[in-house]
Amino acid sequence: MADSDDKIHVAMFPWLAFGHMMPWLELAKLFAAKGHKISFISTPRNIDRLPKPPADVSSTLHFVKLPLPQVEGLPPDAEATIDLPANKVQYLKIALDKVQEPFAKVLESLNPDWIFYDFAQYWTGPIAAQLGIKSTYFSICIAAMVAFLGPPSPLIDGDDYRKKPEDFTIPPKWVSFQTTVAYKYYDIMNTFDCVEDDASGVNDLKRWGLCLQSCDFIAVRSSFEIEPEWLQVLETIHEKPVFPVGQLPPVEYELEEKNSDAWSSMKKWLDMQEKSSVVYVAFGSEAKPSQAQLTELALGLELSGLPFFWVLRTRRGITDTDLIELPPGFEERTKGQGVVCTTWAPQLMILAHESIAGFLTHSGWSSVVEALTFQKALILLTFYSDQGINARVLEEKKIGYSIPRNELDGSFTRDSVAESLRLVMVSEEGKMYRDKAKEMSSLFGDRDRQGKYVDNILIYLKSHRPVKKAK
Template sequence: MDASMEINQKSIRVLMFPWLGHGHISPFFELAKKLVKRNFTIFLCSTPANFISIKQKLINEDLTEKIHLVDLRLPSLPDLPPHYHTTNGLPSHLMSTLKKAFAKARPIFTQIINSIEPDLLIYDLLQPWAPKVAAEKNIPSVVFVTSSATMFSYMFHTFRYPNSEFPFSSIYYRDYELARMVKNQELEPIEQQQKDNTSVKLCFKRSSNIVLIKGFKEIDGQYCDYISSLTKKRVVLVGPLVQEPTSEDGNSQILTWLNQKSKGSTIFVSFGSEYFLSQEDREEIAHGLEKSRVNFIWVVRFPKGEKLKLEQALPRGFFKKVGERGMVVEDWAPQAKILGNPNIGGFVSHCGWNSVMESMKIGVPIIAMPMHLDQPLNARLVEEVGIGLEVVRDKDGKLDGEQISEIINKVVLEKEGESIREKAKIMSETIRVKGDEEIDDVVQELFNLCKTRSNVV
């Protein structure tokens, strides 16, 4: 009897446990959706603050019987009420407090795993205690990396060879990015930084034989091989895991506006749910959009409790100058639906990995404006693959509006950007042809891990 026949005899119960960021929960949720189509039952564990957006999706996609939400009630800490139990909109000075609360959740998680009795745990990178709890119950566990293989090969190289250059010369941090990282690290206690690094190493170490990474071999292959050589774990890629547009986004006022524009004439500008632009950056981006020759939809976000009126946040006279060419929206826009619209010709992105994958799948070229963490390395990868161009800051890390407009025009409109636009289309077709090739491999790997457990026939 082959594995595909065996696996169909009884559903495999998987407990999924992502870190408390939207950029982590979203790919875990997309992986869950793929697995439930292949006879898995999923229990997705996170805080109620993170389930606000997920609950409606479960109803809309008729998944409430297959994906079960499990509330993780974090211990109460000063300055961290329940609506802050997520990185989405979290003021940056509270990040280490959230990590502390999360680290204290082990006893609650132990109760959850005892109650659900899963066949498998799929966990994230900041909770090395989770696979330990699973191991005590003889439950196999696998770490799922939602960032790029490029980033993690760089990270593990730095762990192993701190004074040696990364062997892939196109992937690096610029001097101003390194300076910003040092500055950002000053906001977080050194003990917390060391804990995070140790957590990542332990989470890899405690993963059962394999690690799952979001991506596909055409762009990630060499970086996955390097991760394997550094960690002695086999990397299994899960594909792009891009959220499909949903019907409830269809009547949006934004889309009505976008539908009135001409094909490829408009860009989408968004920097993710967890990064907030400085006033200086906002002004330069506004200047760049104003000077460009394209229409734009710009999503502007503020940290919780620090909201400004758009008229205050943007340069005086901005709305009058851009007129019907631009639409600025607060907090959220239906990104997948917008990027999939034929009138979109480019994506000004921070290069978070979810956004890069989405752009690749849909075939929209990227104007890269990385901010921090893995984003600069992802931006270098975007240029290496040939599907976008980066707006490079000056030596002090400052953006320039004139350069922003030049790069936008080049990528979206000019002859110089033709090869980029073409490569973006080819990448999209490559992903379309592959379909769920990676997921089928993942299912086989997960089944192999679970088949020794007595309650899987």
């Protein structure tokens, strides 16, 4: 616990996506556990949906509700990306951009030493500077992804030398070392809309560029043990301090769900499976396979013969009309082999179960961290955004294996799904991935190591906090 003269006040303002808010909340809890005051800013409904923090930080971690205005195109009660199909997220950004004035008033009243902000809130840095508050751009994307984006000016001005999707399939010119980390053509095609203007008038790349330009320093979800070379690239191209905050492994608290009927029935099925035999399949709260992809995935799982536990999200928000369906007869045929869960499922508890051996994942970094914390081998199937870069880093370091796909359209077959699962889960050839998952758990799940990253960043925050004028 910090003594009273040594405490700082940090405000945190993540993007309105649970894939962002959850790791941000982990970092907030780590700061708060050391006695520092944290003001966690989000919308009312999002705050109500976040897990309650443990009792030991309840006096130092405070939630601040910032209501969103209603805007045309945004359904009522939609306050996070999980509530919306992908094409409606642009309206969430419009609503967020309209809270600049109320946000400035909230920030002025809180008067923190530092504000951590996310990629969408490009206007936060300048507002903080006007109020004499230091700012940090905190990226939940790994260092390789932020480095791949490049320096701010081309992002802001739109004059990046990379104009065509294929330009992103090779490492950028500011990377001086040999690497295979770059997008596959199909990944960049699924992500390329972030360079195009949406209804908000400010595309994602410009938002990133403005955030990176206006902050006092950059914090990134990374660690020297995994990405030393990419952290160095970031410091070189941004010419400002870059701090890895560690991998932010989730702390599993005694959750109410452990006693819920839903978890009891899941656990009962998992308990009946052999140790290290089941493949867990889940693609996060937002990635949704196409109907063609879903069909091949399902038939590939069936063909593999492996027991599986599949958490399947068939729609994104209540306004998503593009429903996807399992192949006819699939659930009946695989009744003895696996389970398909289309409702809530506690990922941490499933991954912690001894029957789970591997994780077929979209390569979202939170899922990667959770899997490696529990020593689960990784089979990768990317969909969009930073997932392609994450997958290349994992492949290059022999931490994960990607399902082979058509290089242009990203299609894959049931045979490639079945063969990939068997390779990573049971074959001698894939033993390296199972061994690597065990080896990586000491990096990704090490609480002491994580604590040192937090201590390191707190030293900087304390020594560089602004001098507050007496009121």
